[in-house]
Amino acid sequence: MTRPDVEIPSSPNPPFPLKEQKIQIIAGFGRGSAELGIPTANVSISELKSDIIKLDPGVYFGWVKVQKNNEHNKAEVKQRTNGTDVDYKYGLDLINGKELEVALPMVMSIGWNPFYGNKEKAVELHIIHEFSSTFYGAFVSFNVLGYIRPELNYTTKEALIKDIQTDVEIGLKALETPEYARLKDI
Numbered sequence: 001m002t003r004p005d006v007e008i009p010s011s012p013n014p015p016f017p018l019k020e021q022k023i024q025i026i027a028g029f030g031r032g033s034a035e036l037g038i039p040t041a042n043v044s045i046s047e048l049k050s051d052i053i054k055l056d057p058g059v060y061f062g063w064v065k066v067q068k069n070n071e072h073n074k075a076e077v078k079q080r081t082n083g084t085d086v087d088y089k090y091g092l093d094l095i096n097g098k099e100l101e102v103a104l105p106m107v108m109s110i111g112w113n114p115f116y117g118n119k120e121k122a123v124e125l126h127i128i129h130e131f132s133s134t135f136y137g138a139f140v141s142f143n144v145l146g147y148i149r150p151e152l153n154y155t156t157k158e159a160l161i162k163d164i165q166t167d168v169e170i171g172l173k174a175l176e177t178p179e180y181a182r183l184k185d186i
Contacts, residue, residue: 003163006149008170011179018050018144019186022067025138027078027086028124036157038164040109040124041066041140048123052144057111057121057151061171063184064106064127064142066091066099066135078136091138094131103184104129107164107171108144111151128168141186146174 020043028042041064045053068091075089094100105128112121125142148167154160174180 003152003166004149006147008146008148008174010177012145012183015051015055016145016147017062017183018052018055019142020048020050020052021141021186022139023047023141024069025066025136025140027080027088027136028122036161036164038126038161040126041135043123043125043140045110045121045123052110052123055110055144058109059148059151059167060108060110060144060146061148061167061174062106062108062143062145063103063175063186064125064140065101065103065186066094066127066131067139067141068092068094068100069138072137086136087134088137089134091135093133094135094138099129099131103186105172105175106142107148107167108142109151113151126164126168128172143183143186145180145183 023043024047025041026044028040072090072092075087075092077085078088080086091100106125109124110121125140148170152163154163
């Protein structure tokens with residue numbers, strides 16, 4: 001499928017902006033970082049309270065803040081459904097003032113990831129920042145400000161990675177404009 005050209009409006013148009021507050025980050029399939037080199041913060045679609053759950057499958061952009069999960073005071077190891085171990089650090093290792101409670105740009109995929117043939121709808125936030133530590137179990141608050149493209153299938157992993165990189169470029173360019181930049185306060 002060919003990537004469609006979608007024009008990003010000069011400011012958010014309804015239904016945007018959409019906001020979520022304090023949603024816990026869960027372990028996904030482990031493909032974002034390991035296979036694609038594009039880490040994601042996955043959230044459970046059942047935890048979403050806003051109309052984000054009604055969005056068409058596709059790629060969107062907005063702002064996100066990572067918040068330490070104060071309900072936990074130490075890290076623990078949990079297992080993914082495929083049996084691999086995941087370090088749940090709850091944001092305890094993140095550097096205060098530089099990685100916590102700071103609005104960071106993100107692109108978000110919502111859908112079934114047809115390249116991988118998911119059976120369940122997933123919500124994956126690619127936070128455009130290199131973190132000092134993993135933060136499974138921490139919370140995210142985020143807004144969705146606009147639409148980039150529909151969910152697509154790919155014939156190669158390289159084509160998928162290239163499109164995600166294009167999504168990041170488009171999202172960052174939009175978020176740099178005054179009408180989107182002013183919406184960092186989540």
